[in-house]
Amino acid sequence: xxxxxxxxxxxxxxxxxxxxxxxxxxxxxxxxxxxxxxxxxxxxxxxxxxxxxxxxxxxxxxxxxxxxxxxxxxxxxxxxxxxxxxxxxxxxxxxxxxxxxxxxxxx
Amino acid sequence: xxxxxxxxxxxxxxxxxxxxxxxxxxxxxxxxxxxxxxxxxxxxxxxxxxxxxxxxxxxxxxxxxxxxxxxxxxxxxxxxxxxxxxxxxxxxxxxxxxxxxxxxxxxxxxxxxxxxxxxxxxxxxxxxxxxxxxxxxxxxxxxxxxxxxxxxxxxxx
Numbered sequence: 001x002x003x004x005x006x007x008x009x010x011x012x013x014x015x016x017x018x019x020x021x022x023x024x025x026x027x028x029x030x031x032x033x034x035x036x037x038x039x040x041x042x043x044x045x046x047x048x049x050x051x052x053x054x055x056x057x058x059x060x061x062x063x064x065x066x067x068x069x070x071x072x073x074x075x076x077x078x079x080x081x082x083x084x085x086x087x088x089x090x091x092x093x094x095x096x097x098x099x100x101x102x103x104x105x106x107x
Numbered sequence: 108x109x110x111x112x113x114x115x116x117x118x119x120x121x122x123x124x125x126x127x128x129x130x131x132x133x134x135x136x137x138x139x140x141x142x143x144x145x146x147x148x149x150x151x152x153x154x155x156x157x158x159x160x161x162x163x164x165x166x167x168x169x170x171x172x173x174x175x176x177x178x179x180x181x182x183x184x185x186x187x188x189x190x191x192x193x194x195x196x197x198x199x200x201x202x203x204x205x206x207x208x209x210x211x212x213x214x215x216x217x218x219x220x221x222x223x224x225x226x227x228x229x230x231x232x233x234x235x236x237x238x239x240x241x242x243x244x245x246x247x248x249x250x251x252x253x254x255x256x257x258x259x260x261x262x263x264x
Contacts, residue, residue: 007239015112016235024111082111085237088245089211090114093232095252096141097118103140104122104130 011082014058019043020051024060024074031073034063113233120228124221127228128191131217137163143251145170150180159185161196164203167251174247178203183215192219202244209244212236 014020023037038048052072055061059078064071120127130136134151142148142165150164161183167174183198194217201210211234218229 008237008241009239012112012234012237012241021111085242085245086112086114086234088242088249089232089234090116092245092248092252093114093116093230095143095249097116097228097230099140099143099252100127100130101118101120103136104120104126107130107136107139 008081008085010054010058011060011078011085014054014060015082017051017054020055023048023051024055024079027061027072028074028079031071033069033071035069037072112235113231115232116228116230118228118230120226121224122226123224124191124219124226127219127226131194132190141165143248146248146251155185155188157185157188159188161185165248167247171247171251174250177247179244179248187216193217200244201238202240202247205240205243208238208240210236210238211241211244 015024019041026032026037034045034048034052037052038045041048052061052063056063056075059075060082061072061078062075064073130140132153132155134153137153138148138151141151141163145168146165147168148163149166150162152160152162154160161181163181165179165181167177169175171177179200179202181198181200183196185194185196187193187195196215198213198215199210200213213232213234215230215232220227
C-alpha cells in the first residue's frame, strides 16, 4: 500500500487553477524569483503571492530567501504524490479497459 | 492536455462501434466489466440523456480480504450523449462512509470511432478535486484488479 506523504486535497485544490498550474510548470524548469514568476501575468503581486501560498500549502513549491529576493522552487515530494495518485488512477482505468476488451471479445 | 491533472487513454477493440457503445451504456452490460472479478455491482443505473445520471456502486466481496464489504459508489451527470460516438460526464466517486475525505471529482469524455469493424476508443479523465484520502479508493479497487490478473495468469499457466 502506498503511503502518501501529504493529503491529496490541498494538492488538487492547488492544481485546479490554470495560473497555478502554469506557475508550477515554469518553476519545474528551474528556480525563479517571485518577481520573475509574476512577470508574464497581468495580475497584482498580491494576487501572485496568494497563488504561491496555495502552492506552498500543497507542498508543490518551496520558498527561500536570498538577500532581498524570495526564490521559488518545486517541492519534489508534493509533486511526486500528485504523480503517484495520477499514475494509480491511470492504472485503474487501464485495468478497467482491459476488462472491457475481454468482455467485448467474449460476448 | 494538462499532464498534471489529466489522464488520457486510447484503445482499439475488435468490435463494432454499436457493441462498444452498448457495453458502456447498458447497465446490465456495465455490471459485467466495470469492476474487478471479486467486486460485485449491486447498483447500476443509467439515465442516458444530457442531464441524466449514471450511478454505479461497486462492493468488495469476501475474496477481497481486508477490503471485503467496502462499497465504492460513483455518480455522474451526462453533459453530452451522442450515440454512438460521444459520451461526456461529470463524475464523483468515493468510498462509502468516508465521502468527506475520499471523494474525487472528475470530468470524463469518451469518444468512439469505427473503422473496418474495429472501434477506437479515446478517453480523457481530468481530476478536478480530490479528498485528502482519495488514494484509498483507488488502491482498494486496484487490489481487486491485481487479484483478477493473478487469477488469469494462474489460469494461463
